[in-house]
Structures are given as structure tokens and as C-alpha cells.
Amino acid sequence: MVDRFLIRILIISSTPSSSLPRLSTPMAAIDLSSPYSPARSSPAPLSARSASLHLLLRRRRRPTLRCSLDAAPKQQAQGPPAAVAAEEAPPARKECYGVFCTTYDLRADEKTKSWKSLVNVAVSGAAGMISNHLLFKLASGEVFGPDQPIAxxxxxxxxxxxxxxxxxxxxxxxxxxxxxxxxxxxxxxxVFEDAEWALLIGAKPRGPGMERSALLDINGQIFAEQGKALNAVASRNVKVIVVGNPCNTNALICLKNAPNIPAKNFHALTRLDENRAKCQLALKAGVFYDKVSNMTIWGNHSTTQVPDFLNAKINGRPVKEVIKDTKWLEDEFTKTVQKRGGVLIQKWGRSSAASTAVSIVDAIRSLVNPTPEGDWFSTGVYTTGNPYGIAEDIVFSMPCRSKGDGDYELVKDVAMDDFLWERIKKSEDELLAEKRCVAHLTGEGNAFCDLPGDTMLPGEM
Ligand SMILES: NC(=O)C1=CN([C@@H]2O[C@H](COP(=O)(O)OP(=O)(O)OC[C@H]3O[C@@H](n4cnc5c(N)ncnc54)[C@H](OP(=O)(O)O)[C@@H]3O)[C@@H](O)[C@H]2O)C=CC1
Ligand SMILES: O=C([O-])CC(=O)C(=O)O
Structure with missing residues (x-):
């Protein structure tokens, strides 16, 4: 017995779909009233959504794989909340066209009975290079698991x-x-309505001759707007991973504009830096990179970031016991990781996309799976309440552990020495300066930009 699944592209305006005309086919009617529909006003509790998913599968035996297109032209720079948009006349809609109006067999009925309830994942900059790698990983199940359906x-x-x-x-x-x-x-x-994960990748790349303060301002506006939108329509416990650069300060701007979402839920992606650091240590020690653990990146995703060789381990032993060449660790290793992005741009002609997508996958998996005993991972998170003495109220990469519930806690038992602390402070200074540059976007008064001269993204040489 084969079930039929309809693939359909809808053009949906910013009008909530509850106020849109019903589609003419019975399948579409099922779809708009289903728990899959992004039109529901608030997400049902996990158990209820899960139950209704299974109920729907048993009752209808015809779940719809839906593709919808919100192509309404933007009316103004700041997108109106859904409630305001609902009052506007819906623009013309085209329900389905060409290759998208297809029916085919999926044979997934038995399998779907054990699936979890749908997870809503929003991705910005979705037509960009990083997304082009990431979206297919998300859809395949390798990120959230083989029993996790995804929107x-x-x-x-x-x-x-x-x-x-x-x-x-x-x-x-x-x-x-x-x-x-x-x-x-x-x-x-x-797009962010009911999002449980928001992967914020879209950002303007820095062009020739552009001041970093200008980049902070242009991209900051994007993240201020997106923070407001998340605050208005996303799940109250949405997890946000900011990738677009300068990602730490963009994450700070985003969380400041989303006061109803816990600040703890916002991350700046520094996992690529962690992966790069593990690779360099493995190369030097002559081991496979899965033997490197406890790798912290401290600070900003920039050339002031601090790859921590004091606490990292190789085969469970402190790095400094395995790699005795301290000069290499302090100079070459540190600089190589800090500037890896720039070397890659020189060779490849564009910034890391595939390895960035892989590191986003790693970052999510680290939050939805329990951290292996004794290990940790790095992510840029809100510093308020941190146990290390790092300035409060910035987004700083630090060592974290997770129980696999999407949340994390900071690792307390880390060693510190003068070399490490001095460098952490330099990255902290840089982030405090970036924060002063975007005060107009975080609601903290007038911006004052006095960035240190060597403030650079990893991709800048
Ligand atoms: N944190 C990290 O480890 C890393 C971060 N990055 C950063 O990720 C971001 C995305 O990289 P990547 O996908 O390769 O970049 P792409 O240039 O391929 O895509 C970026 C997307 O950003 C969007 N965008 C938003 N605003 C603007 C604007 N004003 N001008 C141009 N594009 C804009 C565009 O989408 P649209 O038109 O749909 O808005 C575009 O598709 C960059 O900021 C990059 O620096 C890159 C590597 C590592
Ligand atoms: O600087 C950039 O745009 C790219 C980047 O973040 C990296 O490679 O780490």
C-alpha cells in the first residue's frame, strides 16, 4: 500500500494563512488545518504536537510535504509584525506552478509512526554559499537525527x-x-514565525575600502531587525546561532532586540575556529583529529580569538605534554588559527562555506546531544554571570557543556595562566569597543567607535 504525497509550492504573502482563501484541493484543505501548518498562532506543547502528528498520520495517512513561498514585496525597511500585516490586503497569489505541482510516492508511512514532532528551523542568507551546504545537511537528518521531521x-x-x-x-x-x-x-x-532554531547567516560581506565600523553598522541593522522579529513571532525558547560577521557583536545586537527570549539562547558561531584549532594540533602531534578534545576558543570570532592550548588535550593528555614546542604553540599555532579564514580566502577566492556549514552542524549537534564525559565545546555566548571574570554583557566564546536539551552550561574547572588571560583580555577589549560602536542598535545611547587598529575578521589579512 503506497501513500500519496503532494509536493506543492505556495506563494504566501505576509498575511497569516488563516486569513488566506482556502485552496481548492482536498489535500490543501488538510494541509492548512494540520499541525504542520506555520499558520498556527502558537506552538502546541511538544507532547501535544507529537500526538497530533501521529494522529494525523493514522487518520489521514496522507501527510503533505509543503513548499511555500512568501514572495510579498517588502513594504518598508522594518518588516511589520504579522498582526499588522494581517490588516493589509493580500497580494495576488499563485498557488502552484511548473515543477512544484508534482505528485509522487514516498512510502514513508511505517517509518513516520516513530518520528518526533516537527521542528521549525529558520535560516537567513539562505541563498548564500554557506546555506547551500547547510540546508541539505539539515534536510537529510544528519543534524537533528533520523527520526526528526523538519520544516x-x-x-x-x-x-x-x-x-x-x-x-x-x-x-x-x-x-x-x-x-x-x-x-x-x-x-x-x-519567516521566523514559531521558529525553534534560527540560523542567522545572511550578512553583507565587507568590501574593499569599507571601514569595520561601517560593516558593524550595516550588519548591525540587519540583526537588530531580525532580533525584533524573533522577539515578536519565534518560539519563546528559540535557539539562535549567529554566523554572519562580525558574529559576536551581531549576536549581542540580536539578543538586545529580543528581550522576551532568554539571552542565553543566543550563540555566535566559533565552532569553525574550534575545528580549525583541533586540526592544527592533530597535524603537529601526528594524530587523527578525533584525538583532540577540550578545545576552547575564547573571545571574538576575529584575529584576536584565543585558541586555548593550556586546557586542550590530545589522547586525553594535556597538549603541552604532547607538544613540547611552546614557541610553536604560542606563536605559530595561535596565529594560524586566528588567520586561517584569510589564508583560505587567498587560495579559494571566497570565504569558507563548506567547513562553516559543517561547523554549524557541529554546533547544533553539541546542543541537542549530551556532551561526552569530560569534554566540552566552544560557542560564543552571553557573558553575564560567567565564572571567569570576563566583562559582563558581551558575547564571548567560552567552553560549554550540554545535556542535549538545547541548553548549555559554562565549564567551571578550566586552568588559566598569564599568557592565556592576557590574550583573553585583548579579545575582550575588542568586543567592548565593538559594543560601543553599536550602542545605537542595542538601546544603550549614542555610538562611539574607537576600534583598535588590528581589529579584523578571520578572513581579513
Ligand atoms: N562565524 C563564522 O565562523 C563564519 C562566518 N562567515 C560569515 O557568514 C556570512 C555569510 O557567508 P556566505 O554564505 O559565504 O556569504 P554569501 O555572500 O554567499 O551570502 C551571504 C548572504 O547574505 C545576505 N545579505 C544580507 N545583507 C546583505 C547585503 N547588504 N549585501 C549583500 N548580501 C547580503 C545575502 O542574502 P539575501 O540577499 O538573501 O539577504 C547573501 O546571500 C558572512 O557574513 C561571512 O563573513 C563566514 C564564514 C565563517
Ligand atoms: O572573515 C570571513 O568573512 C570568514 C570567516 O569568518 C572565517 O573564515 O572564519
Whole structure:
């Protein structure tokens, strides 16, 4: 017995779908009233959603894999909240076209009975290079697990909306059984609705001759707007991973604009730096990189970041016992990790995309799986209440452990010496200076920009 699954692309405006006309097919009617629908006003508790998912599968035996496209032109720079948008007349809609109006067999019925309830994952910059690697990993199940159905909510802009349609086409053509919905939009207030994870990748790259303070301002505006949108419409416990640079300060801006979401839930991606550091230590020690553990990156995702060889281990032994060349550790290792992004740009002609996507996967998996005994991982998180004496109220990469519930705690028992502390302070200074530059975006008065001269992204040489 084979179930039929309809693949459909909808063009949905920023109008909530409860106020949109019903589709003419019975399948669409099922879809709009289903627990999969992004139109529901608030997420049901996990158990209820899980139960309704299974109920739906038993009753209907025809779950819909839905692709929807929010292509409403943006009315103004700051997207209106969904409630405001609901009062506007819905623009013309095209329900389905070309390759997207397809019906085929999925044969997933038996398998789906043991699935968890749907997880909503929003991704910004979804038409960009990093996303092009990441989205297919998310859809395949390798990130959240083989029993975790997923809805992907892709945020683009007027500039990228056509490219996003292409991305959605490729996702459909990949026939991922776990991928239950793909929606595309340019309004964060629509795309982030009910998001349980928000992976914020889209940001303007720094161009030739552009001051870093200008980059902080331009990208800061993007993250202030997205923080407001998350605050208005995302799940109250959404986990946010900021990738777009300068990611620590962008994460700070985002969390300051989302006061109803715990500040603890915001991360700046420094996992790529951790992976790069593990690779360099493994190379030097002549071991495979899975033998390197307890690797902390402290500080900013920039050339002031501090790869911590004091606490890291190789085969369970302190790095300094295995690699006796302290000069190499202090100079070459540290600089190589700090500048790895820039060397890669010189060789590859563009910034790391595939390895960044892999590191986003690692970062999520570290939060949804228990951390192995004795180990930890690095992520840029809010410093208020940290046990190390790092300045409060910034986003700083630090060592964390997780029970696998999406949350984390800071690792307390780490060693500190003068070399490490001096460098941590330098990265802290840089982040405090970045924070002063964006005070107008965090609600803390007038910006005053006095960035240290050597403030650079890892991709800048
Ligand atoms: N934290 C980390 O470890 C790393 C971070 N990065 C950062 O990730 C970000 C994305 O990288 P990548 O995917 O390779 O970049 P791409 O240039 O391929 O994509 C970036 C996306 O950003 C969006 N964007 C938002 N605002 C602007 C703007 N004003 N001008 C141009 N594009 C804009 C664009 O999407 P749209 O038009 O849909 O808005 C674009 O698709 C960059 O900021 C990069 O520096 C990169 C590597 C590592
Ligand atoms: O600097 C950049 O744009 C790229 C980057 O973050 C990295 O490679 O670590």
C-alpha cells in the first residue's frame, strides 16, 4: 500500500494563512488545518504536537510535504509584525506552478509512526554559499537525527528571492523524507514565525575600502531587525546561532532586540575556529583529529580569538605534554588559527562555506546531544554571570557543556595562566569597543567607535 504525497509550492504573502482563501484541493484543505501548518498562532506543547502528528498520520495517512513561498514585496525597511500585516490586503497569489505541482510516492508511512514532532528551523542568507551546504545537511537528518521531521523556513531578500526558489527546487528534487515543509520569504516577521532554531547567516560581506565600523553598522541593522522579529513571532525558547560577521557583536545586537527570549539562547558561531584549532594540533602531534578534545576558543570570532592550548588535550593528555614546542604553540599555532579564514580566502577566492556549514552542524549537534564525559565545546555566548571574570554583557566564546536539551552550561574547572588571560583580555577589549560602536542598535545611547587598529575578521589579512 503506497501513500500519496503532494509536493506543492505556495506563494504566501505576509498575511497569516488563516486569513488566506482556502485552496481548492482536498489535500490543501488538510494541509492548512494540520499541525504542520506555520499558520498556527502558537506552538502546541511538544507532547501535544507529537500526538497530533501521529494522529494525523493514522487518520489521514496522507501527510503533505509543503513548499511555500512568501514572495510579498517588502513594504518598508522594518518588516511589520504579522498582526499588522494581517490588516493589509493580500497580494495576488499563485498557488502552484511548473515543477512544484508534482505528485509522487514516498512510502514513508511505517517509518513516520516513530518520528518526533516537527521542528521549525529558520535560516537567513539562505541563498548564500554557506546555506547551500547547510540546508541539505539539515534536510537529510544528519543534524537533528533520523527520526526528526523538519520544516525549513528560508529568509532571503528581494535581491535573492529567485535564487531561493532555485534552492527550494533543489531541496524538493532531493526527496528527503524528513523534510516536511519548505517556505521562502523576505519578511523576517513571517519567516521566523514559531521558529525553534534560527540560523542567522545572511550578512553583507565587507568590501574593499569599507571601514569595520561601517560593516558593524550595516550588519548591525540587519540583526537588530531580525532580533525584533524573533522577539515578536519565534518560539519563546528559540535557539539562535549567529554566523554572519562580525558574529559576536551581531549576536549581542540580536539578543538586545529580543528581550522576551532568554539571552542565553543566543550563540555566535566559533565552532569553525574550534575545528580549525583541533586540526592544527592533530597535524603537529601526528594524530587523527578525533584525538583532540577540550578545545576552547575564547573571545571574538576575529584575529584576536584565543585558541586555548593550556586546557586542550590530545589522547586525553594535556597538549603541552604532547607538544613540547611552546614557541610553536604560542606563536605559530595561535596565529594560524586566528588567520586561517584569510589564508583560505587567498587560495579559494571566497570565504569558507563548506567547513562553516559543517561547523554549524557541529554546533547544533553539541546542543541537542549530551556532551561526552569530560569534554566540552566552544560557542560564543552571553557573558553575564560567567565564572571567569570576563566583562559582563558581551558575547564571548567560552567552553560549554550540554545535556542535549538545547541548553548549555559554562565549564567551571578550566586552568588559566598569564599568557592565556592576557590574550583573553585583548579579545575582550575588542568586543567592548565593538559594543560601543553599536550602542545605537542595542538601546544603550549614542555610538562611539574607537576600534583598535588590528581589529579584523578571520578572513581579513
Ligand atoms: N562565524 C563564522 O565562523 C563564519 C562566518 N562567515 C560569515 O557568514 C556570512 C555569510 O557567508 P556566505 O554564505 O559565504 O556569504 P554569501 O555572500 O554567499 O551570502 C551571504 C548572504 O547574505 C545576505 N545579505 C544580507 N545583507 C546583505 C547585503 N547588504 N549585501 C549583500 N548580501 C547580503 C545575502 O542574502 P539575501 O540577499 O538573501 O539577504 C547573501 O546571500 C558572512 O557574513 C561571512 O563573513 C563566514 C564564514 C565563517
Ligand atoms: O572573515 C570571513 O568573512 C570568514 C570567516 O569568518 C572565517 O573564515 O572564519
Amino acid at each position: 525549513l523556513k528560508l529568509l532571503g531578500s528581494e535581491r535573492s528571492i529567485q535564487a531561493l526558489e532555485g534552492v527550494a527546487m533543489e531541496l524538493e528534487d532531493s526527496l528527503y523524507p524528513l523534510l516536511r515543509e519548505v517556505s521562502i520569504g523576505i519578511d523576517p516577521y513571517v
